[in-house]
Amino acid sequence: MEPYKLFEAEHKFVHLIWEHEPINSTELVKLSHDKLGWKKSTTYTVLRKLCERGILRNEDALVSAIVKKADAQQYESQTMIKKTFDGSLPQFLTAFLKENKLTEKEAAELKRIIEEAAE
Amino acid sequence: MEPYKLFEAEHKFVHLIWEHEPINSTELVKLSHDKLGWKKSTTYTVLRKLCERGILRNEDALVSAIVKKADAQQYESQTMIKKTFDGSLPQFLTAFLKENKLTEKEAAELKRIIEEAAE
DNA sequence: TCCTGAAGTTTATCGCAGTAAACCTTATAG
DNA sequence: CTATAAGGTTTACTGCGATAAACTTCAGGA
The missing domain is CATH 1.20.5 (Single alpha-helices involved in coiled-coils or other helix-helix interfaces)
Known part of the structure; x- marks a missing residue:
């Protein structure tokens, strides 16, 4: 998988983290519940996948982003312009x-x- | 469904049609096979769905776009900027x-x- | 009259993103 | 000790987008 490619649910989740990092994982579970309506297990599942892909990190229950917002935005804008506007x-x-x-x-x-x- | 929202496969298909419209449906089947690797039934299935949503039209085996390229592009760019860049x-x-x-x-x-x- | 090809529909399979229930482990307050 | 909460993992269901096999209908040439 290309490193920065985010699916819809992941996208919302990562944006949430950018706004609040670094954040304790239990706090993040609460936050995801409030803002996205997710259950605890959903949060942890998505979190783990993003950690495996090197996008987020979770160390001693402290979650933060590895990929910086600006870089992900750059990737997304580039991809969109290629796809929809011939670059x-x-x-x-x-x-x-x-x-x-x-x-x-x-x-x-x-x-x-x-x-x-x-x- | 929002009118202009296109899924990946639909996106490629509609772009193909913009480049070739108006096009006979049997020709389109050939074209989709060559450019997208689709079988006949796939082409007709996707075509019909897009017709039902008012994006394409198929009249007497002649396929053309109802939604204009510029409008779809405008929608996509707008949506992306809202989603990723806070508008x-x-x-x-x-x-x-x-x-x-x-x-x-x-x-x-x-x-x-x-x-x-x-x- | 039969055959062929154009034009299209019906019905299904399949993989994956999205979501979560249920379970596990460890620390610690009482 | 033991109940509870923090901090997870394992496993699985589900809906939908992507794709297509098989069938249908009909016009026109041999």
Whole structure:
């Protein structure tokens, strides 16, 4: 399995952990119950699988992420653009902005981000 | 089911059709066999489901798309950004560009696209 | 009249993601 | 000692997406 590929349930779970890490595993069971409606065993099953894949770690009942949020996001955005937009960022942006107009301020911020990635 | 949501297999299939529409259904069976390795019945099963959901149409053995590519792309990009980036385009761009540097020319094109969406 | 190929449906199998019940082990408060 | 809670694992069911085998219907050529 590709390292960063997350299934839907895993995705929600990992996002939850990024928001709360490091977190005690019993706390995590409570949190998953509240936010995702999961039973204890579900939490531990998903947790273990993600640990086996090197995405999370659980040491002495303290859970944290090995894969950093930014890296996983990078992977996901890249994968999506490849799959849906032929790998073309301009094609993506065009599609996305078609129904999402920008304020001047937002536009300026985006342009700054682009300039920083240029050359 | 949300109208534009496509599963993996459907996704590939619809992309194939966008590239070839309008296309005779028997031709499509051949095409799906060549490009996706599908049997005839698989093609017809997937086709029918997508027709029922109003995404494709099959009239007198002529298959075409009801949902336009640009709209489906827009939906997908939006959904992904909501799910993975909290709905934030800047967050998305930052992540994507972290490992993807741009030439001056590409940067200029992106800025143009952004300016067109501002106003 | 029979055959063939186009066009499509009915019905099923199968693997996997999602979810959890039931069980286990160890530490420790009473 | 012993009941309880923390911190898990083992095992399994279930629904659904992916895929297809087998059947049906009908038009048109030999």
